[in-house]
Structures are given as structure tokens and as C-alpha cells.
Amino acid sequence: MRKRIMVIDCSVNTLKTIKKLNIKVICIEKEQKKQLKDLMNSDDIYFEIDYKDITLLKKEVGKILIKYPVDAILSFTGDGQNAVVALQEEYPLNKYKQSDQIKLFKNQCNLRNLLNRNNFSYVHVKLINSKEALIEFANENGFPFILKPCIETGSKVAKKISTFKEVYELLDKENPATLIAEDYQEGVEISVETFSFNRKHYVVGITDKYTEPDFVTYGHSVPTTLNDELITEITLFVLDFLTLTGVVFGPCHIEIKMTAYGPKIIAAHCRTGGDQIVALHRFVSGVDLTQWTLDAIYTENWQKYDVSQQYRAAAVFYLRFQPNKKIKKLNFQNADETIVAYKCNIEEGVGTTETNSLKDEHGFIITKGRNVEEAVENCRLAIQTIEIEYAEGIFPDS
Template structure:
């Protein structure tokens, strides 16, 4: 049984409601405490740097280490810590791999904010597809393949082109568009790089622009904070290279995307917190791609803050504390663009300081320096840096983003390249 009424207050001098979080990022701890909560944090030391975890430890009221690869050991750590410290809620909005286990323990203890099955629906791509098929929502042809060996036959049954997704990997890793039989070799090489053998989901290829819908739920009611347009790299990998918030959308399309998303979240039984739901607008209308029971990554919360003024991270904990939901109204547009230089040896970086001095640049980060080897961009972790800009309109923000992309250059193997990968003549 889940619930989200007031947490039972502990006895003693500290009467703050008690929130035990699994894998809380440091800003979550700070914002939960600012909203009035006692915060316990459970982390695996292998998942962040010692310096980062020192920051979490300093901010939290309680800091506990656990081995997240030991599923039963993690469950026991959560269970014992929650009982010993009288946690009113146990909550997890970090990475998906351990999310269901944490919510199962929370449900067992009567300290959950969502049914574990609702979280499973949002974190398990296959479970999501099966639910949508049962409900007749967002129909998409799909097949599950338990191992790598079963994928080619599933692709043949779905028909080419087909998208093959590893269901246990995140961050666009090893998502592949299979366009012709000869792609078997390229796909096999890709999954071997990740050492991944399954399971997979094989789906029909959905053609059209892609969006993500950022929502906050409370008592099973879903507030659409906004819709973000995705900028995707070329097939077959579809690595996300940028986001625009809010998406420039016709009103009828915006309503249809919002309605499908909220209907989907209700069908899952999702009750509380953020969700990040990806949708493609196809010639047949909107289709759900996948969803997560967490905030969007890739700096989307920062885009929301710049475009609307809403601190969506703080809003999670304000909602948990019982504060009323505030309306969200865009006042401008914000864009994040990830740098994707060609792979090779970096000889020189140009224009970085000049771009950083532009008044409309909110964040600017480059992970490369002269002498480094720029890796091939094949997932979200291998991108080379990013910039965030904002403007009063979509057109203004886009023009500003283009200016930065044209200002920041790297000379790679003797050839100058813009931050979006376009190359010029050899130096």
C-alpha cells in the first residue's frame, strides 16, 4: 500500500518528516532539506567520485553506503535503515537500475510514494509496451528477445526498418536502427562493445519528430510542466545532441501529446513525483517511445528553470511537503546543445573563452583539451561537452545557439571542426 499523506513524525526534538532517499543527487538532498525534511541518503561508492559523495554526506542528515549490484543486500540495507531511523517515506528518483527494488521495499514498509508495479512499468521497456498493448494505447508493433541470438529473427518478424533496444541499458546506449540485413554485423559489433547479451526489445521504426514530456504527479493527478523537443544525431544510433524547452508546437499537437502522456501515466498507476516520457509524432499521431520515473536528464531541469522560472527539483519536495502546485508559464526558450566533434586527435581548441563571455550563455563545458583523443560519439556519455543558451523566443534562442556552435572549434587531425561536428578545410 502506498501513501503520500504526512509522514509520521519521530519522537524527540527533531520533528521534521523523515525521508530516506536511494541514490539522491546532491541537489536533491539540499532541496529536500530546504523543504523541511530530515534526509537520509543511500549510495554506492562506485557510482560517483569521492568528492561528490563527500558533498552528499555533508548535506544529508544520514549517509549510508551499499553495494547496488547486490540486489538483496541493497533491499536489506534500505529496510534496516528505514526502520532504525523511522523513515516516513523511502524514495528513489536516481538511475533506473535499482529503482524498482527500492520502491518494493518502500511498499513493503508502508513508506512508498508509488506502487512498485507503477515504477516497473516506467522503467521496464517491455512491461511498458505490454501495458500499452493491453490498454489499446499508442499501438506499436514489438517483440521481446531474451538474448542476442534471438534478435535477428525478431527483426525479421517485425520487418525492416526496426529499432533494437537493450532493455537493461540507459542513456541511448546500443539503441540501433536496423535498416537492412547487412546491418547484423554493425549491430553485433555495437552490443559487443558494451558486453551486453540481453534482453532486447525490437520495435517498428517510428518516423517523426521526438519530444519528451516533463510531468509532476501528485495523488495520481499529472501536471504537465512542459514539452521538450529532442534534437537527435543521425541513424543508426540516434544519440541525443540537444533539447529545446518549450518545444515549438502547434496547439493541437501539444494537446494530443499531453493527453497521451497523462493517460499513459494513469494507466501505469503512477501516483507521485516526476516522470520523463518520450513521444514521437508519427503520421498516425503520437506514440510513446519510453518513460522514466524521474526527471529528464541532459540538463532539462535547467532548461525548465530558464524558460519558466520553475525549479522542478525543488517542486518535487515542496509537493511532498504539501505545498500547492503552481502554474507553469513559459517566458522564453532555452536550448542545450551537446558538442560532437569528429573523432581523432585534438590539436587546438578555438573560441571557447570568447563563447563563454557571451551574455546569453548560461553553461559552457568542454571535456576535451589539446592532446586529447576525441572519442566517437555513440551514446550520451561520450559527447564532448555542451552549451546552454536562452532567449525571449525560440528563434532568438536558436540563433544564439548557432552562434556558439560556430564560435567553438577544435582542430582534429589537422581539420578544423565546429562544435556540432561540421568540418572545414584542413589547416
């Protein structure tokens, strides 16, 4: 076996895991990633292709595969998943194809309708394709409710609508098109990391989530602080969800609200959790979901294997600098032994932008602790040690 894979939108950490397993890789990136290129071996290959241009992508990858055959085409990021769907359907190389799973989970309207038909995690939902449909949903179901794109694009565009005034303000600004409205779920929000092989499912861990009122996440911690009874309920709920939705292979990241009526699915993704969630679980449980995925591709009868715990608890908080400002002075202290990983993507003399997409766009800090409360507090304290001074005036957001 040649042991070569193609990865769309590869991260440095993913590449390190691939190389640890002695697998050759073809990386497809839409823009230059110098750090990634520097880590690649001589038998690895790097291409810059706009993978969001599906027609171009299929044409160029077709040429690549003639010269460099691969065993699988994968992506561990949300940004690369549409490309994976197109390539897996055009070039059916994967022993365990994920394209059907990805398409179902990305279409939140279809996913919600499937769950409702099976009376699983039922919520009222309506496809909003006109102003009239939005007003009708508000009249029938009341407030508050969530309005978001039918095709999953991230929590940054989910809106909580609480009054008719907000409905009419929204309609004054834009004409709803291919949105869905659904009941707002009140409760604690968590996420669950899972792995599936030949339709056998494993819950790897539950992540506690810290969010702003506009649903933007600013941090995570593991292990969960929920009690054992709730952990058991969530585990069984997630296993039933994976079976119902027909997941066959690979990691999934499932977002859940713990409501007075039990757990409710908020969103699901056929990939690992982003924004350093994989790192948290690797630090605490020892499970590397990227490695499990690659191991399973090259193992005929893969089975879950034991791993060793590194830390009792860990937390990640994302750096948030003022938008549209130039950094005059930035001093990032890393003297505290509780900090196990950090990255700052902003340098002195560089302008900041809004952080509406990638939660760790400006950077992150991961800390350990003897328990979750200590790990979270260590994160807060570490962020407070950052010395930052902004230049006067506004930096234009280009």
C-alpha cells in the same frame, strides 16, 4: 515530522533544492562526489555504497535506517532507479511508492504489450530471444525496425535495422538475448515532462529534441515549436497514457514520436528528464520538478501551484570532444550574456572518452533567447567560441 529523505545518486542541483526546503538528506553514492559532500550540512549524511550490488545495498541501508529513519527513499536519475525499487520494496517507507511504476516502465516489452492490449499507441513488437525470432520478425514486418534491450538501459543501445544484410551482420557479432524488435516510427521526436499526485496528472512541458541518426541526443529546447493543435493532442495523449499505466505519484519523462498515425510512445521513465531538461523547464516555465516532488511528499493535499517565467525560451547543447585524445589547450569563453548556465567536465591535460551514456558527460551549454530559434542559434554560436587544441597521438581509454 523529522523531514529527512534518502536519495540514491544525488546531483548537486537536487541537493541544492533539498537544502532550500530545509530537508535533511542521506546521500547514497557508488563513488566519491566531492562537490556534493562539500555542499552538505552537518546534519546531512553521505555514504559510498555500490548501489548496483542490491544485496549489499539492502544490508547496508538496513543498518542506516535503524540509526537514521527517513520519510522517503528516492532517486531522480535512471542510474539509481533499480536501487529505489529494491529499497522501497524492502523498506516500505514511502507514502507514495513508485517501485511498481518504475518496474513497468523499465521493462519495455511489458509496457509495449500493455499498451497494445489496450490499443493505445499500437506498434508491432516481438520479444527476441533467438536468432530465429529476429529473422521471423523481419520477414513478418519488414524494414526498418528498432532492436533494443527489453529492460530499458538508454537510447544508446537502440539500433535501427534497415536490411537483411544488417540482420545477418548483427547475428555474426552476437546472439540476440532478451531484446525486443518493434516498428520504426518515422516523425519528429519530442519528450514530455509530467507530474502526478494521487493519480491526478499534470503536463509540465514539452521539449523539442535534436538527435543524431544513431538516436543519440545532442540538444533540447523549450518551449516546443509545435502548433497549438498538436500540443493539445499530445497533452491529452500523455494524460491518457499516465492513467492507463496506473501512475500514482511523482515526475515522469515520456519520449514520443509524432507520426503520420498520431503520437507514439517510444519510451517512458518514472523520473525527471536527465541531461539538463529539468533546468530548461525551470528557466522557462519556472517549474522545478524536484521541488514539486519534495513538496508533495510533505503536503497532505498537494496541488499544482503557479510559478513565474524566467526566460521566454532556452536551449541546451552537449559538448562533444574528440574521443581518446588529450586536451592540450582549452579556452571556454563565457562572455556572452545569452549563456545562462554551462559546465565543462574536461580540463587541459586530461584525456577524453567516448560519450555513449550521459549526454552531458563532457559538459553542456544552456542559452536563452526571445524565442526558441534564437536560443538554439545562441547555443550553436556559444559552442563555436570554444577554443580547443588536442595533443598529438591517442590517449588510451581506460
